[in-house]
Amino acid sequence: MQHREELHELLAHAGLAVVEDVRPGSLFPPEAGWRIARGIAAPDGVAREALDAAWWRRLADAGGEFLVAVLGHRIGGNDSWWTRVQHVGGGVPGLTGDPGFVALSLDGQVLLAEVPDADGPRVTALDRLPERLEEASAAAGRETEVERAEVWAAVPGRPTWPLHWAEGIGSNPAAPDELLIRLLDVEEGFLHGCDRPAVLDAALAHPDPRVRSRPADTFRPKLTSDQWVRLVRAEPSPSRRVLWAEHACAWGVELPGDLYDDLLAGPSRAQAAELPGIPAHHLPGLAADADPRVRATACAWWEDLAAPLQARLLADTDDAVRTAALLAHHTGVPMPHEVFAALPAPRLALEQCRLSPELEAELVRDGDAEVRRALAVNPRLSAHSVAVLAEDPYDDIRAAVALRPDLTEEQRATVRHDFDSTSMSRTVPWVEALHGDADAMRRLAVSCHPLIRRSVARARHLPPDVVERLARDEDRTVRLFLAESCDDAPAHMLLEVWRWWDGSFSHPDRPRSHPNFPRTGLLRHIADPSGRMRRLALDDPESTPADVARLARDPEAEVRRRAAEDPRLSPADAVRLLNDPEPYVRGTAVRNPRLPARVLAGLLHDRDTACAAVTNPAIPVSVLHRILAAAATAVAAQR
Numbered sequence: 001m002q003h004r005e006e007l008h009e010l011l012a013h014a015g016l017a018v019v020e021d022v023r024p025g026s027l028f029p030p031e032a033g034w035r036i037a038r039g040i041a042a043p044d045g046v047a048r049e050a051l052d053a054a055w056w057r058r059l060a061d062a063g064g065e066f067l068v069a070v071l072g073h074r075i076g077g078n079d080s081w082w083t084r085v086q087h088v089g090g091g092v093p094g095l096t097g098d099p100g101f102v103a104l105s106l107d108g109q110v111l112l113a114e115v116p117d118a119d120g121p122r123v124t125a126l127d128r129l130p131e132r133l134e135e136a137s138a139a140a141g142r143e144t145e146v147e148r149a150e151v152w153a154a155v156p157g158r159p160t161w162p163l164h165w166a167e168g169i170g171s172n173p174a175a176p177d178e179l180l181i182r183l184l185d186v187e188e189g190f191l192h193g194c195d196r197p198a199v200l201d202a203a204l205a206h207p208d209p210r211v212r213s214r215p216a217d218t219f220r221p222k223l224t225s226d227q228w229v230r231l232v233r234a235e236p237s238p239s240r241r242v243l244w245a246e247h248a249c250a251w252g253v254e255l256p257g258d259l260y261d262d263l264l265a266g267p268s269r270a271q272a273a274e275l276p277g278i279p280a281h282h283l284p285g286l287a288a289d290a291d292p293r294v295r296a297t298a299c300a301w302w303e304d305l306a307a308p309l310q311a312r313l314l315a316d317t318d319d320a321v322r323t324a325a326l327l328a329h330h331t332g333v334p335m336p337h338e339v340f341a342a343l344p345a346p347r348l349a350l351e352q353c354r355l356s357p358e359l360e361a362e363l364v365r366d367g368d369a370e371v372r373r374a375l376a377v378n379p380r381l382s383a384h385s386v387a388v389l390a391e392d393p394y395d396d397i398r399a400a401v402a403l404r405p406d407l408t409e410e411q412r413a414t415v416r417h418d419f420d421s422t423s424m425s426r427t428v429p430w431v432e433a434l435h436g437d438a439d440a441m442r443r444l445a446v447s448c449h450p451l452i453r454r455s456v457a458r459a460r461h462l463p464p465d466v467v468e469r470l471a472r473d474e475d476r477t478v479r480l481f482l483a484e485s486c487d488d489a490p491a492h493m494l495l496e497v498w499r500w501w502d503g504s505f506s507h508p509d510r511p512r513s514h515p516n517f518p519r520t521g522l523l524r525h526i527a528d529p530s531g532r533m534r535r536l537a538l539d540d541p542e543s544t545p546a547d548v549a550r551l552a553r554d555p556e557a558e559v560r561r562r563a564a565e566d567p568r569l570s571p572a573d574a575v576r577l578l579n580d581p582e583p584y585v586r587g588t589a590v591r592n593p594r595l596p597a598r599v600l601a602g603l604l605h606d607r608d609t610a611c612a613a614v615t616n617p618a619i620p621v622s623v624l625h626r627i628l629a630a631a632a633t634a635v636a637a638q639r
Contacts, residue, residue, distance in 0.1 A: 007073040007083065015089025019065060022082040024581050028111075028129065030069035030080050031586065031608050032579040033102035036133075037113035037124045040602030041575050043136040048123045051112055055125050056092045059103055059110045064088070071100035071115065080583070097121070104129075133579055141572030143596040151597040152623050155604065162634035164610035165627050170194070174617035175624055186632045188214045195222040204231050213240075216247055228253045238268040242275070249276050273297040280304060292318035302328035319344070330354055331380065337362075350374035357382070364388045369397065376400035390415045402449055405430040413448045421450060425477060431455035438463045450475045457481035462488055476500075483511035491518045499532060512539075523547070531556035538566055549573055557582040564588040571596050578603075593618035 008018050024030065036042040059066045067082035082104065087093055095101045095114070100121075102113040113124040126132060159165075169175060170183050170190020181202040183190065191203055191214040200215050204227055215223055216231055223231065228248035232255070235241040242263055245255060257279050263272035264282055270293040273286050278301075286298035287309045298305070299313060299321070313325035326339060330353040337359045343349055351374045355363065363371055364385045375381060376389050376397050383406075390401045390411075399417040401407075407415075431452055434440040445456050445466045456462070457470050457478050470482050471493040482489045483497040484507040494511040495518055503509055511517055519539060526537035526547060535558060537543055538551060545568040552563035552573045557580070563569060564577045565588050575596065577589035589595070590603055590612040603613035604627070614627060 007070055011085055014094040016085040016093055017088045019084040019086055022084050026581050028108050029581055035606055037102050037115045040606055041578055041599045043132040046124050046126050048125050053092050055112055059105050059112055060087055061106050066103055066105055068101055068103045137572045137575040140575045140596045140599055148597040151601050152620050155601050155623050156627050156630045159630040160605040161607055161610035162631045165614045166631035166635050168611035168614040171615045179624055184211050186635050191215045192218040200227055216244055225253045238266045242268045242271045245275055270294050292321050295321045296324040299324040299328040347374055351378055354380040360385050369394050373397050409447055425454050427458045428455040435459040441466050445469050453478045454481050458485045462486055489516055491516050531559045534559050535562040557585050561585045561588045569594050575599055587612050591616050
């Protein structure tokens with residue numbers, strides 16, 4: 001809000017009345033205006049010494065209105081919104097001088113700008129803007145090999161945004177492992193998406209703990225089991241060593257026995273005792289440990305403990321240990337009323353313990369809904385009590401009963417409850433545990449409960465008849481989960497899901513990247529009314545550069561973005577898409593390897609594009625090394 005007030009005050013001093021703030025929408029974007037004003041991919045002969053009254057008259061319409069963006073006033077972020085203004089003063093608007101501006105006529109034909117430059121203010125005046133930009137794009141696309149070599153020989157020159165290069169260079173697919181390993185001493189952020197074994201090995205051996213931990217501390221770690229184990233072994237902090245062991249186990253890593261020996265012998269023994277998969281020979285020691293926290297944790301392996309150890313824990317002098325032992329003991333032995341009444345917090349007993357018939361009968365009729373809510377998920381509840389809770393007055397209690405694994409599908413169908421099909425779905429754990437059981441999957445695939453069918457669809461592999469059934473499911477989320485998770489999903493369903501789903505945070509590339517997604521016959525969609533389907537046309541091996549050029553001019557931004565990422569895009573179209581109204585289309589064009597070297601070099605030195613431009617795989621490796629050296633110098637100066 002402060003930036004907006006400051007901007008409106010500045011404009012008022014310049015003799016301009018604010019009409020409204022305007023998102024670029026289908027307009028020529030301010031970001032492209034700033035870039036052209038700095039001389040990057042700009043038409044020849046546009047720089048001037050000053051702007052006279054005639055140019056301002058060309059800019060404004062009959063009512064004196066035009067669009068303007070002022071440098072450093074970030075309405076919408078990145079100086080990327082226009083402000084529609086009306087010239088209400090005499091003479092010319094007082095916009096010259098600091099901080100710099102770019103202005104556009106309402107019809108998009110005239111662009112005026114003044115931006116700071118090392119050699120003084122740079123003034124730009126352009127009429128016939130669309131036509132002249134088309135000419136400039138075509139001219140840039142005619143760059144020769146000699147010209148490209150001359151451009152790259154001069155890069156990085158005088159680095160303008162080296163810190164931006166440090167942030168982005170690790171995402172350049174052309175960067176060799178050697179360069180990325182050097183980058184570890186400068187910036188480790190790229191490791192969150194890195195899957196290169198040699199680079200990850202170097203990161204895990206790095207002396208900086210931030211670098212060592214980054215590959216593991218991401219949404220989807222790319223570490224192998226061996227690398228996870230090495231990370232745990234190399235961590236000097238006992239507590240963090242256990243933390244990484246927990247993460248490794250969560251990602252399915254089986255820790256070696258000697259690593260458990262090491263973790264359980266360390267000062268974080270209490271935390272290590274909570275790790276899954278602890279070898280059985282450690283359990284007696286845990287159950288007899290001097291630390292009550294460790295003894296309480298040992299109760300989690302109750303069935304694996306010898307009877308004398310169980311008896312010792314049940315008689316433990318520590319209340320927390322004794323309570324944990326009681327709860328574990330009564331998963332098999334019914335809990336009497338007097339034991340339940342003595343518990344300091346009965347919630348866990350209600351959720352997981354076997355209760356005596358008298359106690360259970362009393363609790364399922366309890367007037368406290370929280371008691372019944374806990375009982376509804378208890379796997380050891382009797383069939384009679386389950387039937388009582390299936391008719392509970394509270395809908396969420398009935399909904400919990402409807403998801404119990406001990407119901408037949410006939411019983412499940414009789415439980416009345418509301419189900420919000422639009423709510424976030426999580427895989428039902430007991431269904432997930434049965435993913436490898438083909439008969440169970442057949443039975444559950446026809447369940448009346450959508451969450452159960454959705455959980456079946458999350459299986460990596462399913463029998464053909466189950467896949468066929470789920471691919472026709474009336475609940476489209478079932479079909480979506482099948483497309484995201486099941487490698488056996490059929491091509492026709494994947495194409496159907498693509499019509500309305502473009503990938504999620506957890507599965508960003510499905511269904512299009514699914515191995516069964518159709519790859520041929522897609523060119524027929526190039527004239528489809530749906531832009532989503534037109535995007536697929538370029539995936540067809542029969543598509544041509546002419547098809548890419550056609551879709552680069554598509555009315556829908558997502559289709560243009562698909563063309564902007566295509567390696568067959570012409571250099572001229574790559575330059576033209578740098579002026580696209582949508583920022584994600586421009587960002588994709590910045591990364592296209594067909595960009596002319598002169599344009600790409602300019603983008604490397606522009607604030608708005610430096611981070612994305614350095615990821616362009618067309619930058620020669622030798623140049624990437626020089627860019628990294630400049631970035632390293634800048635980062636070192638900041639430390």
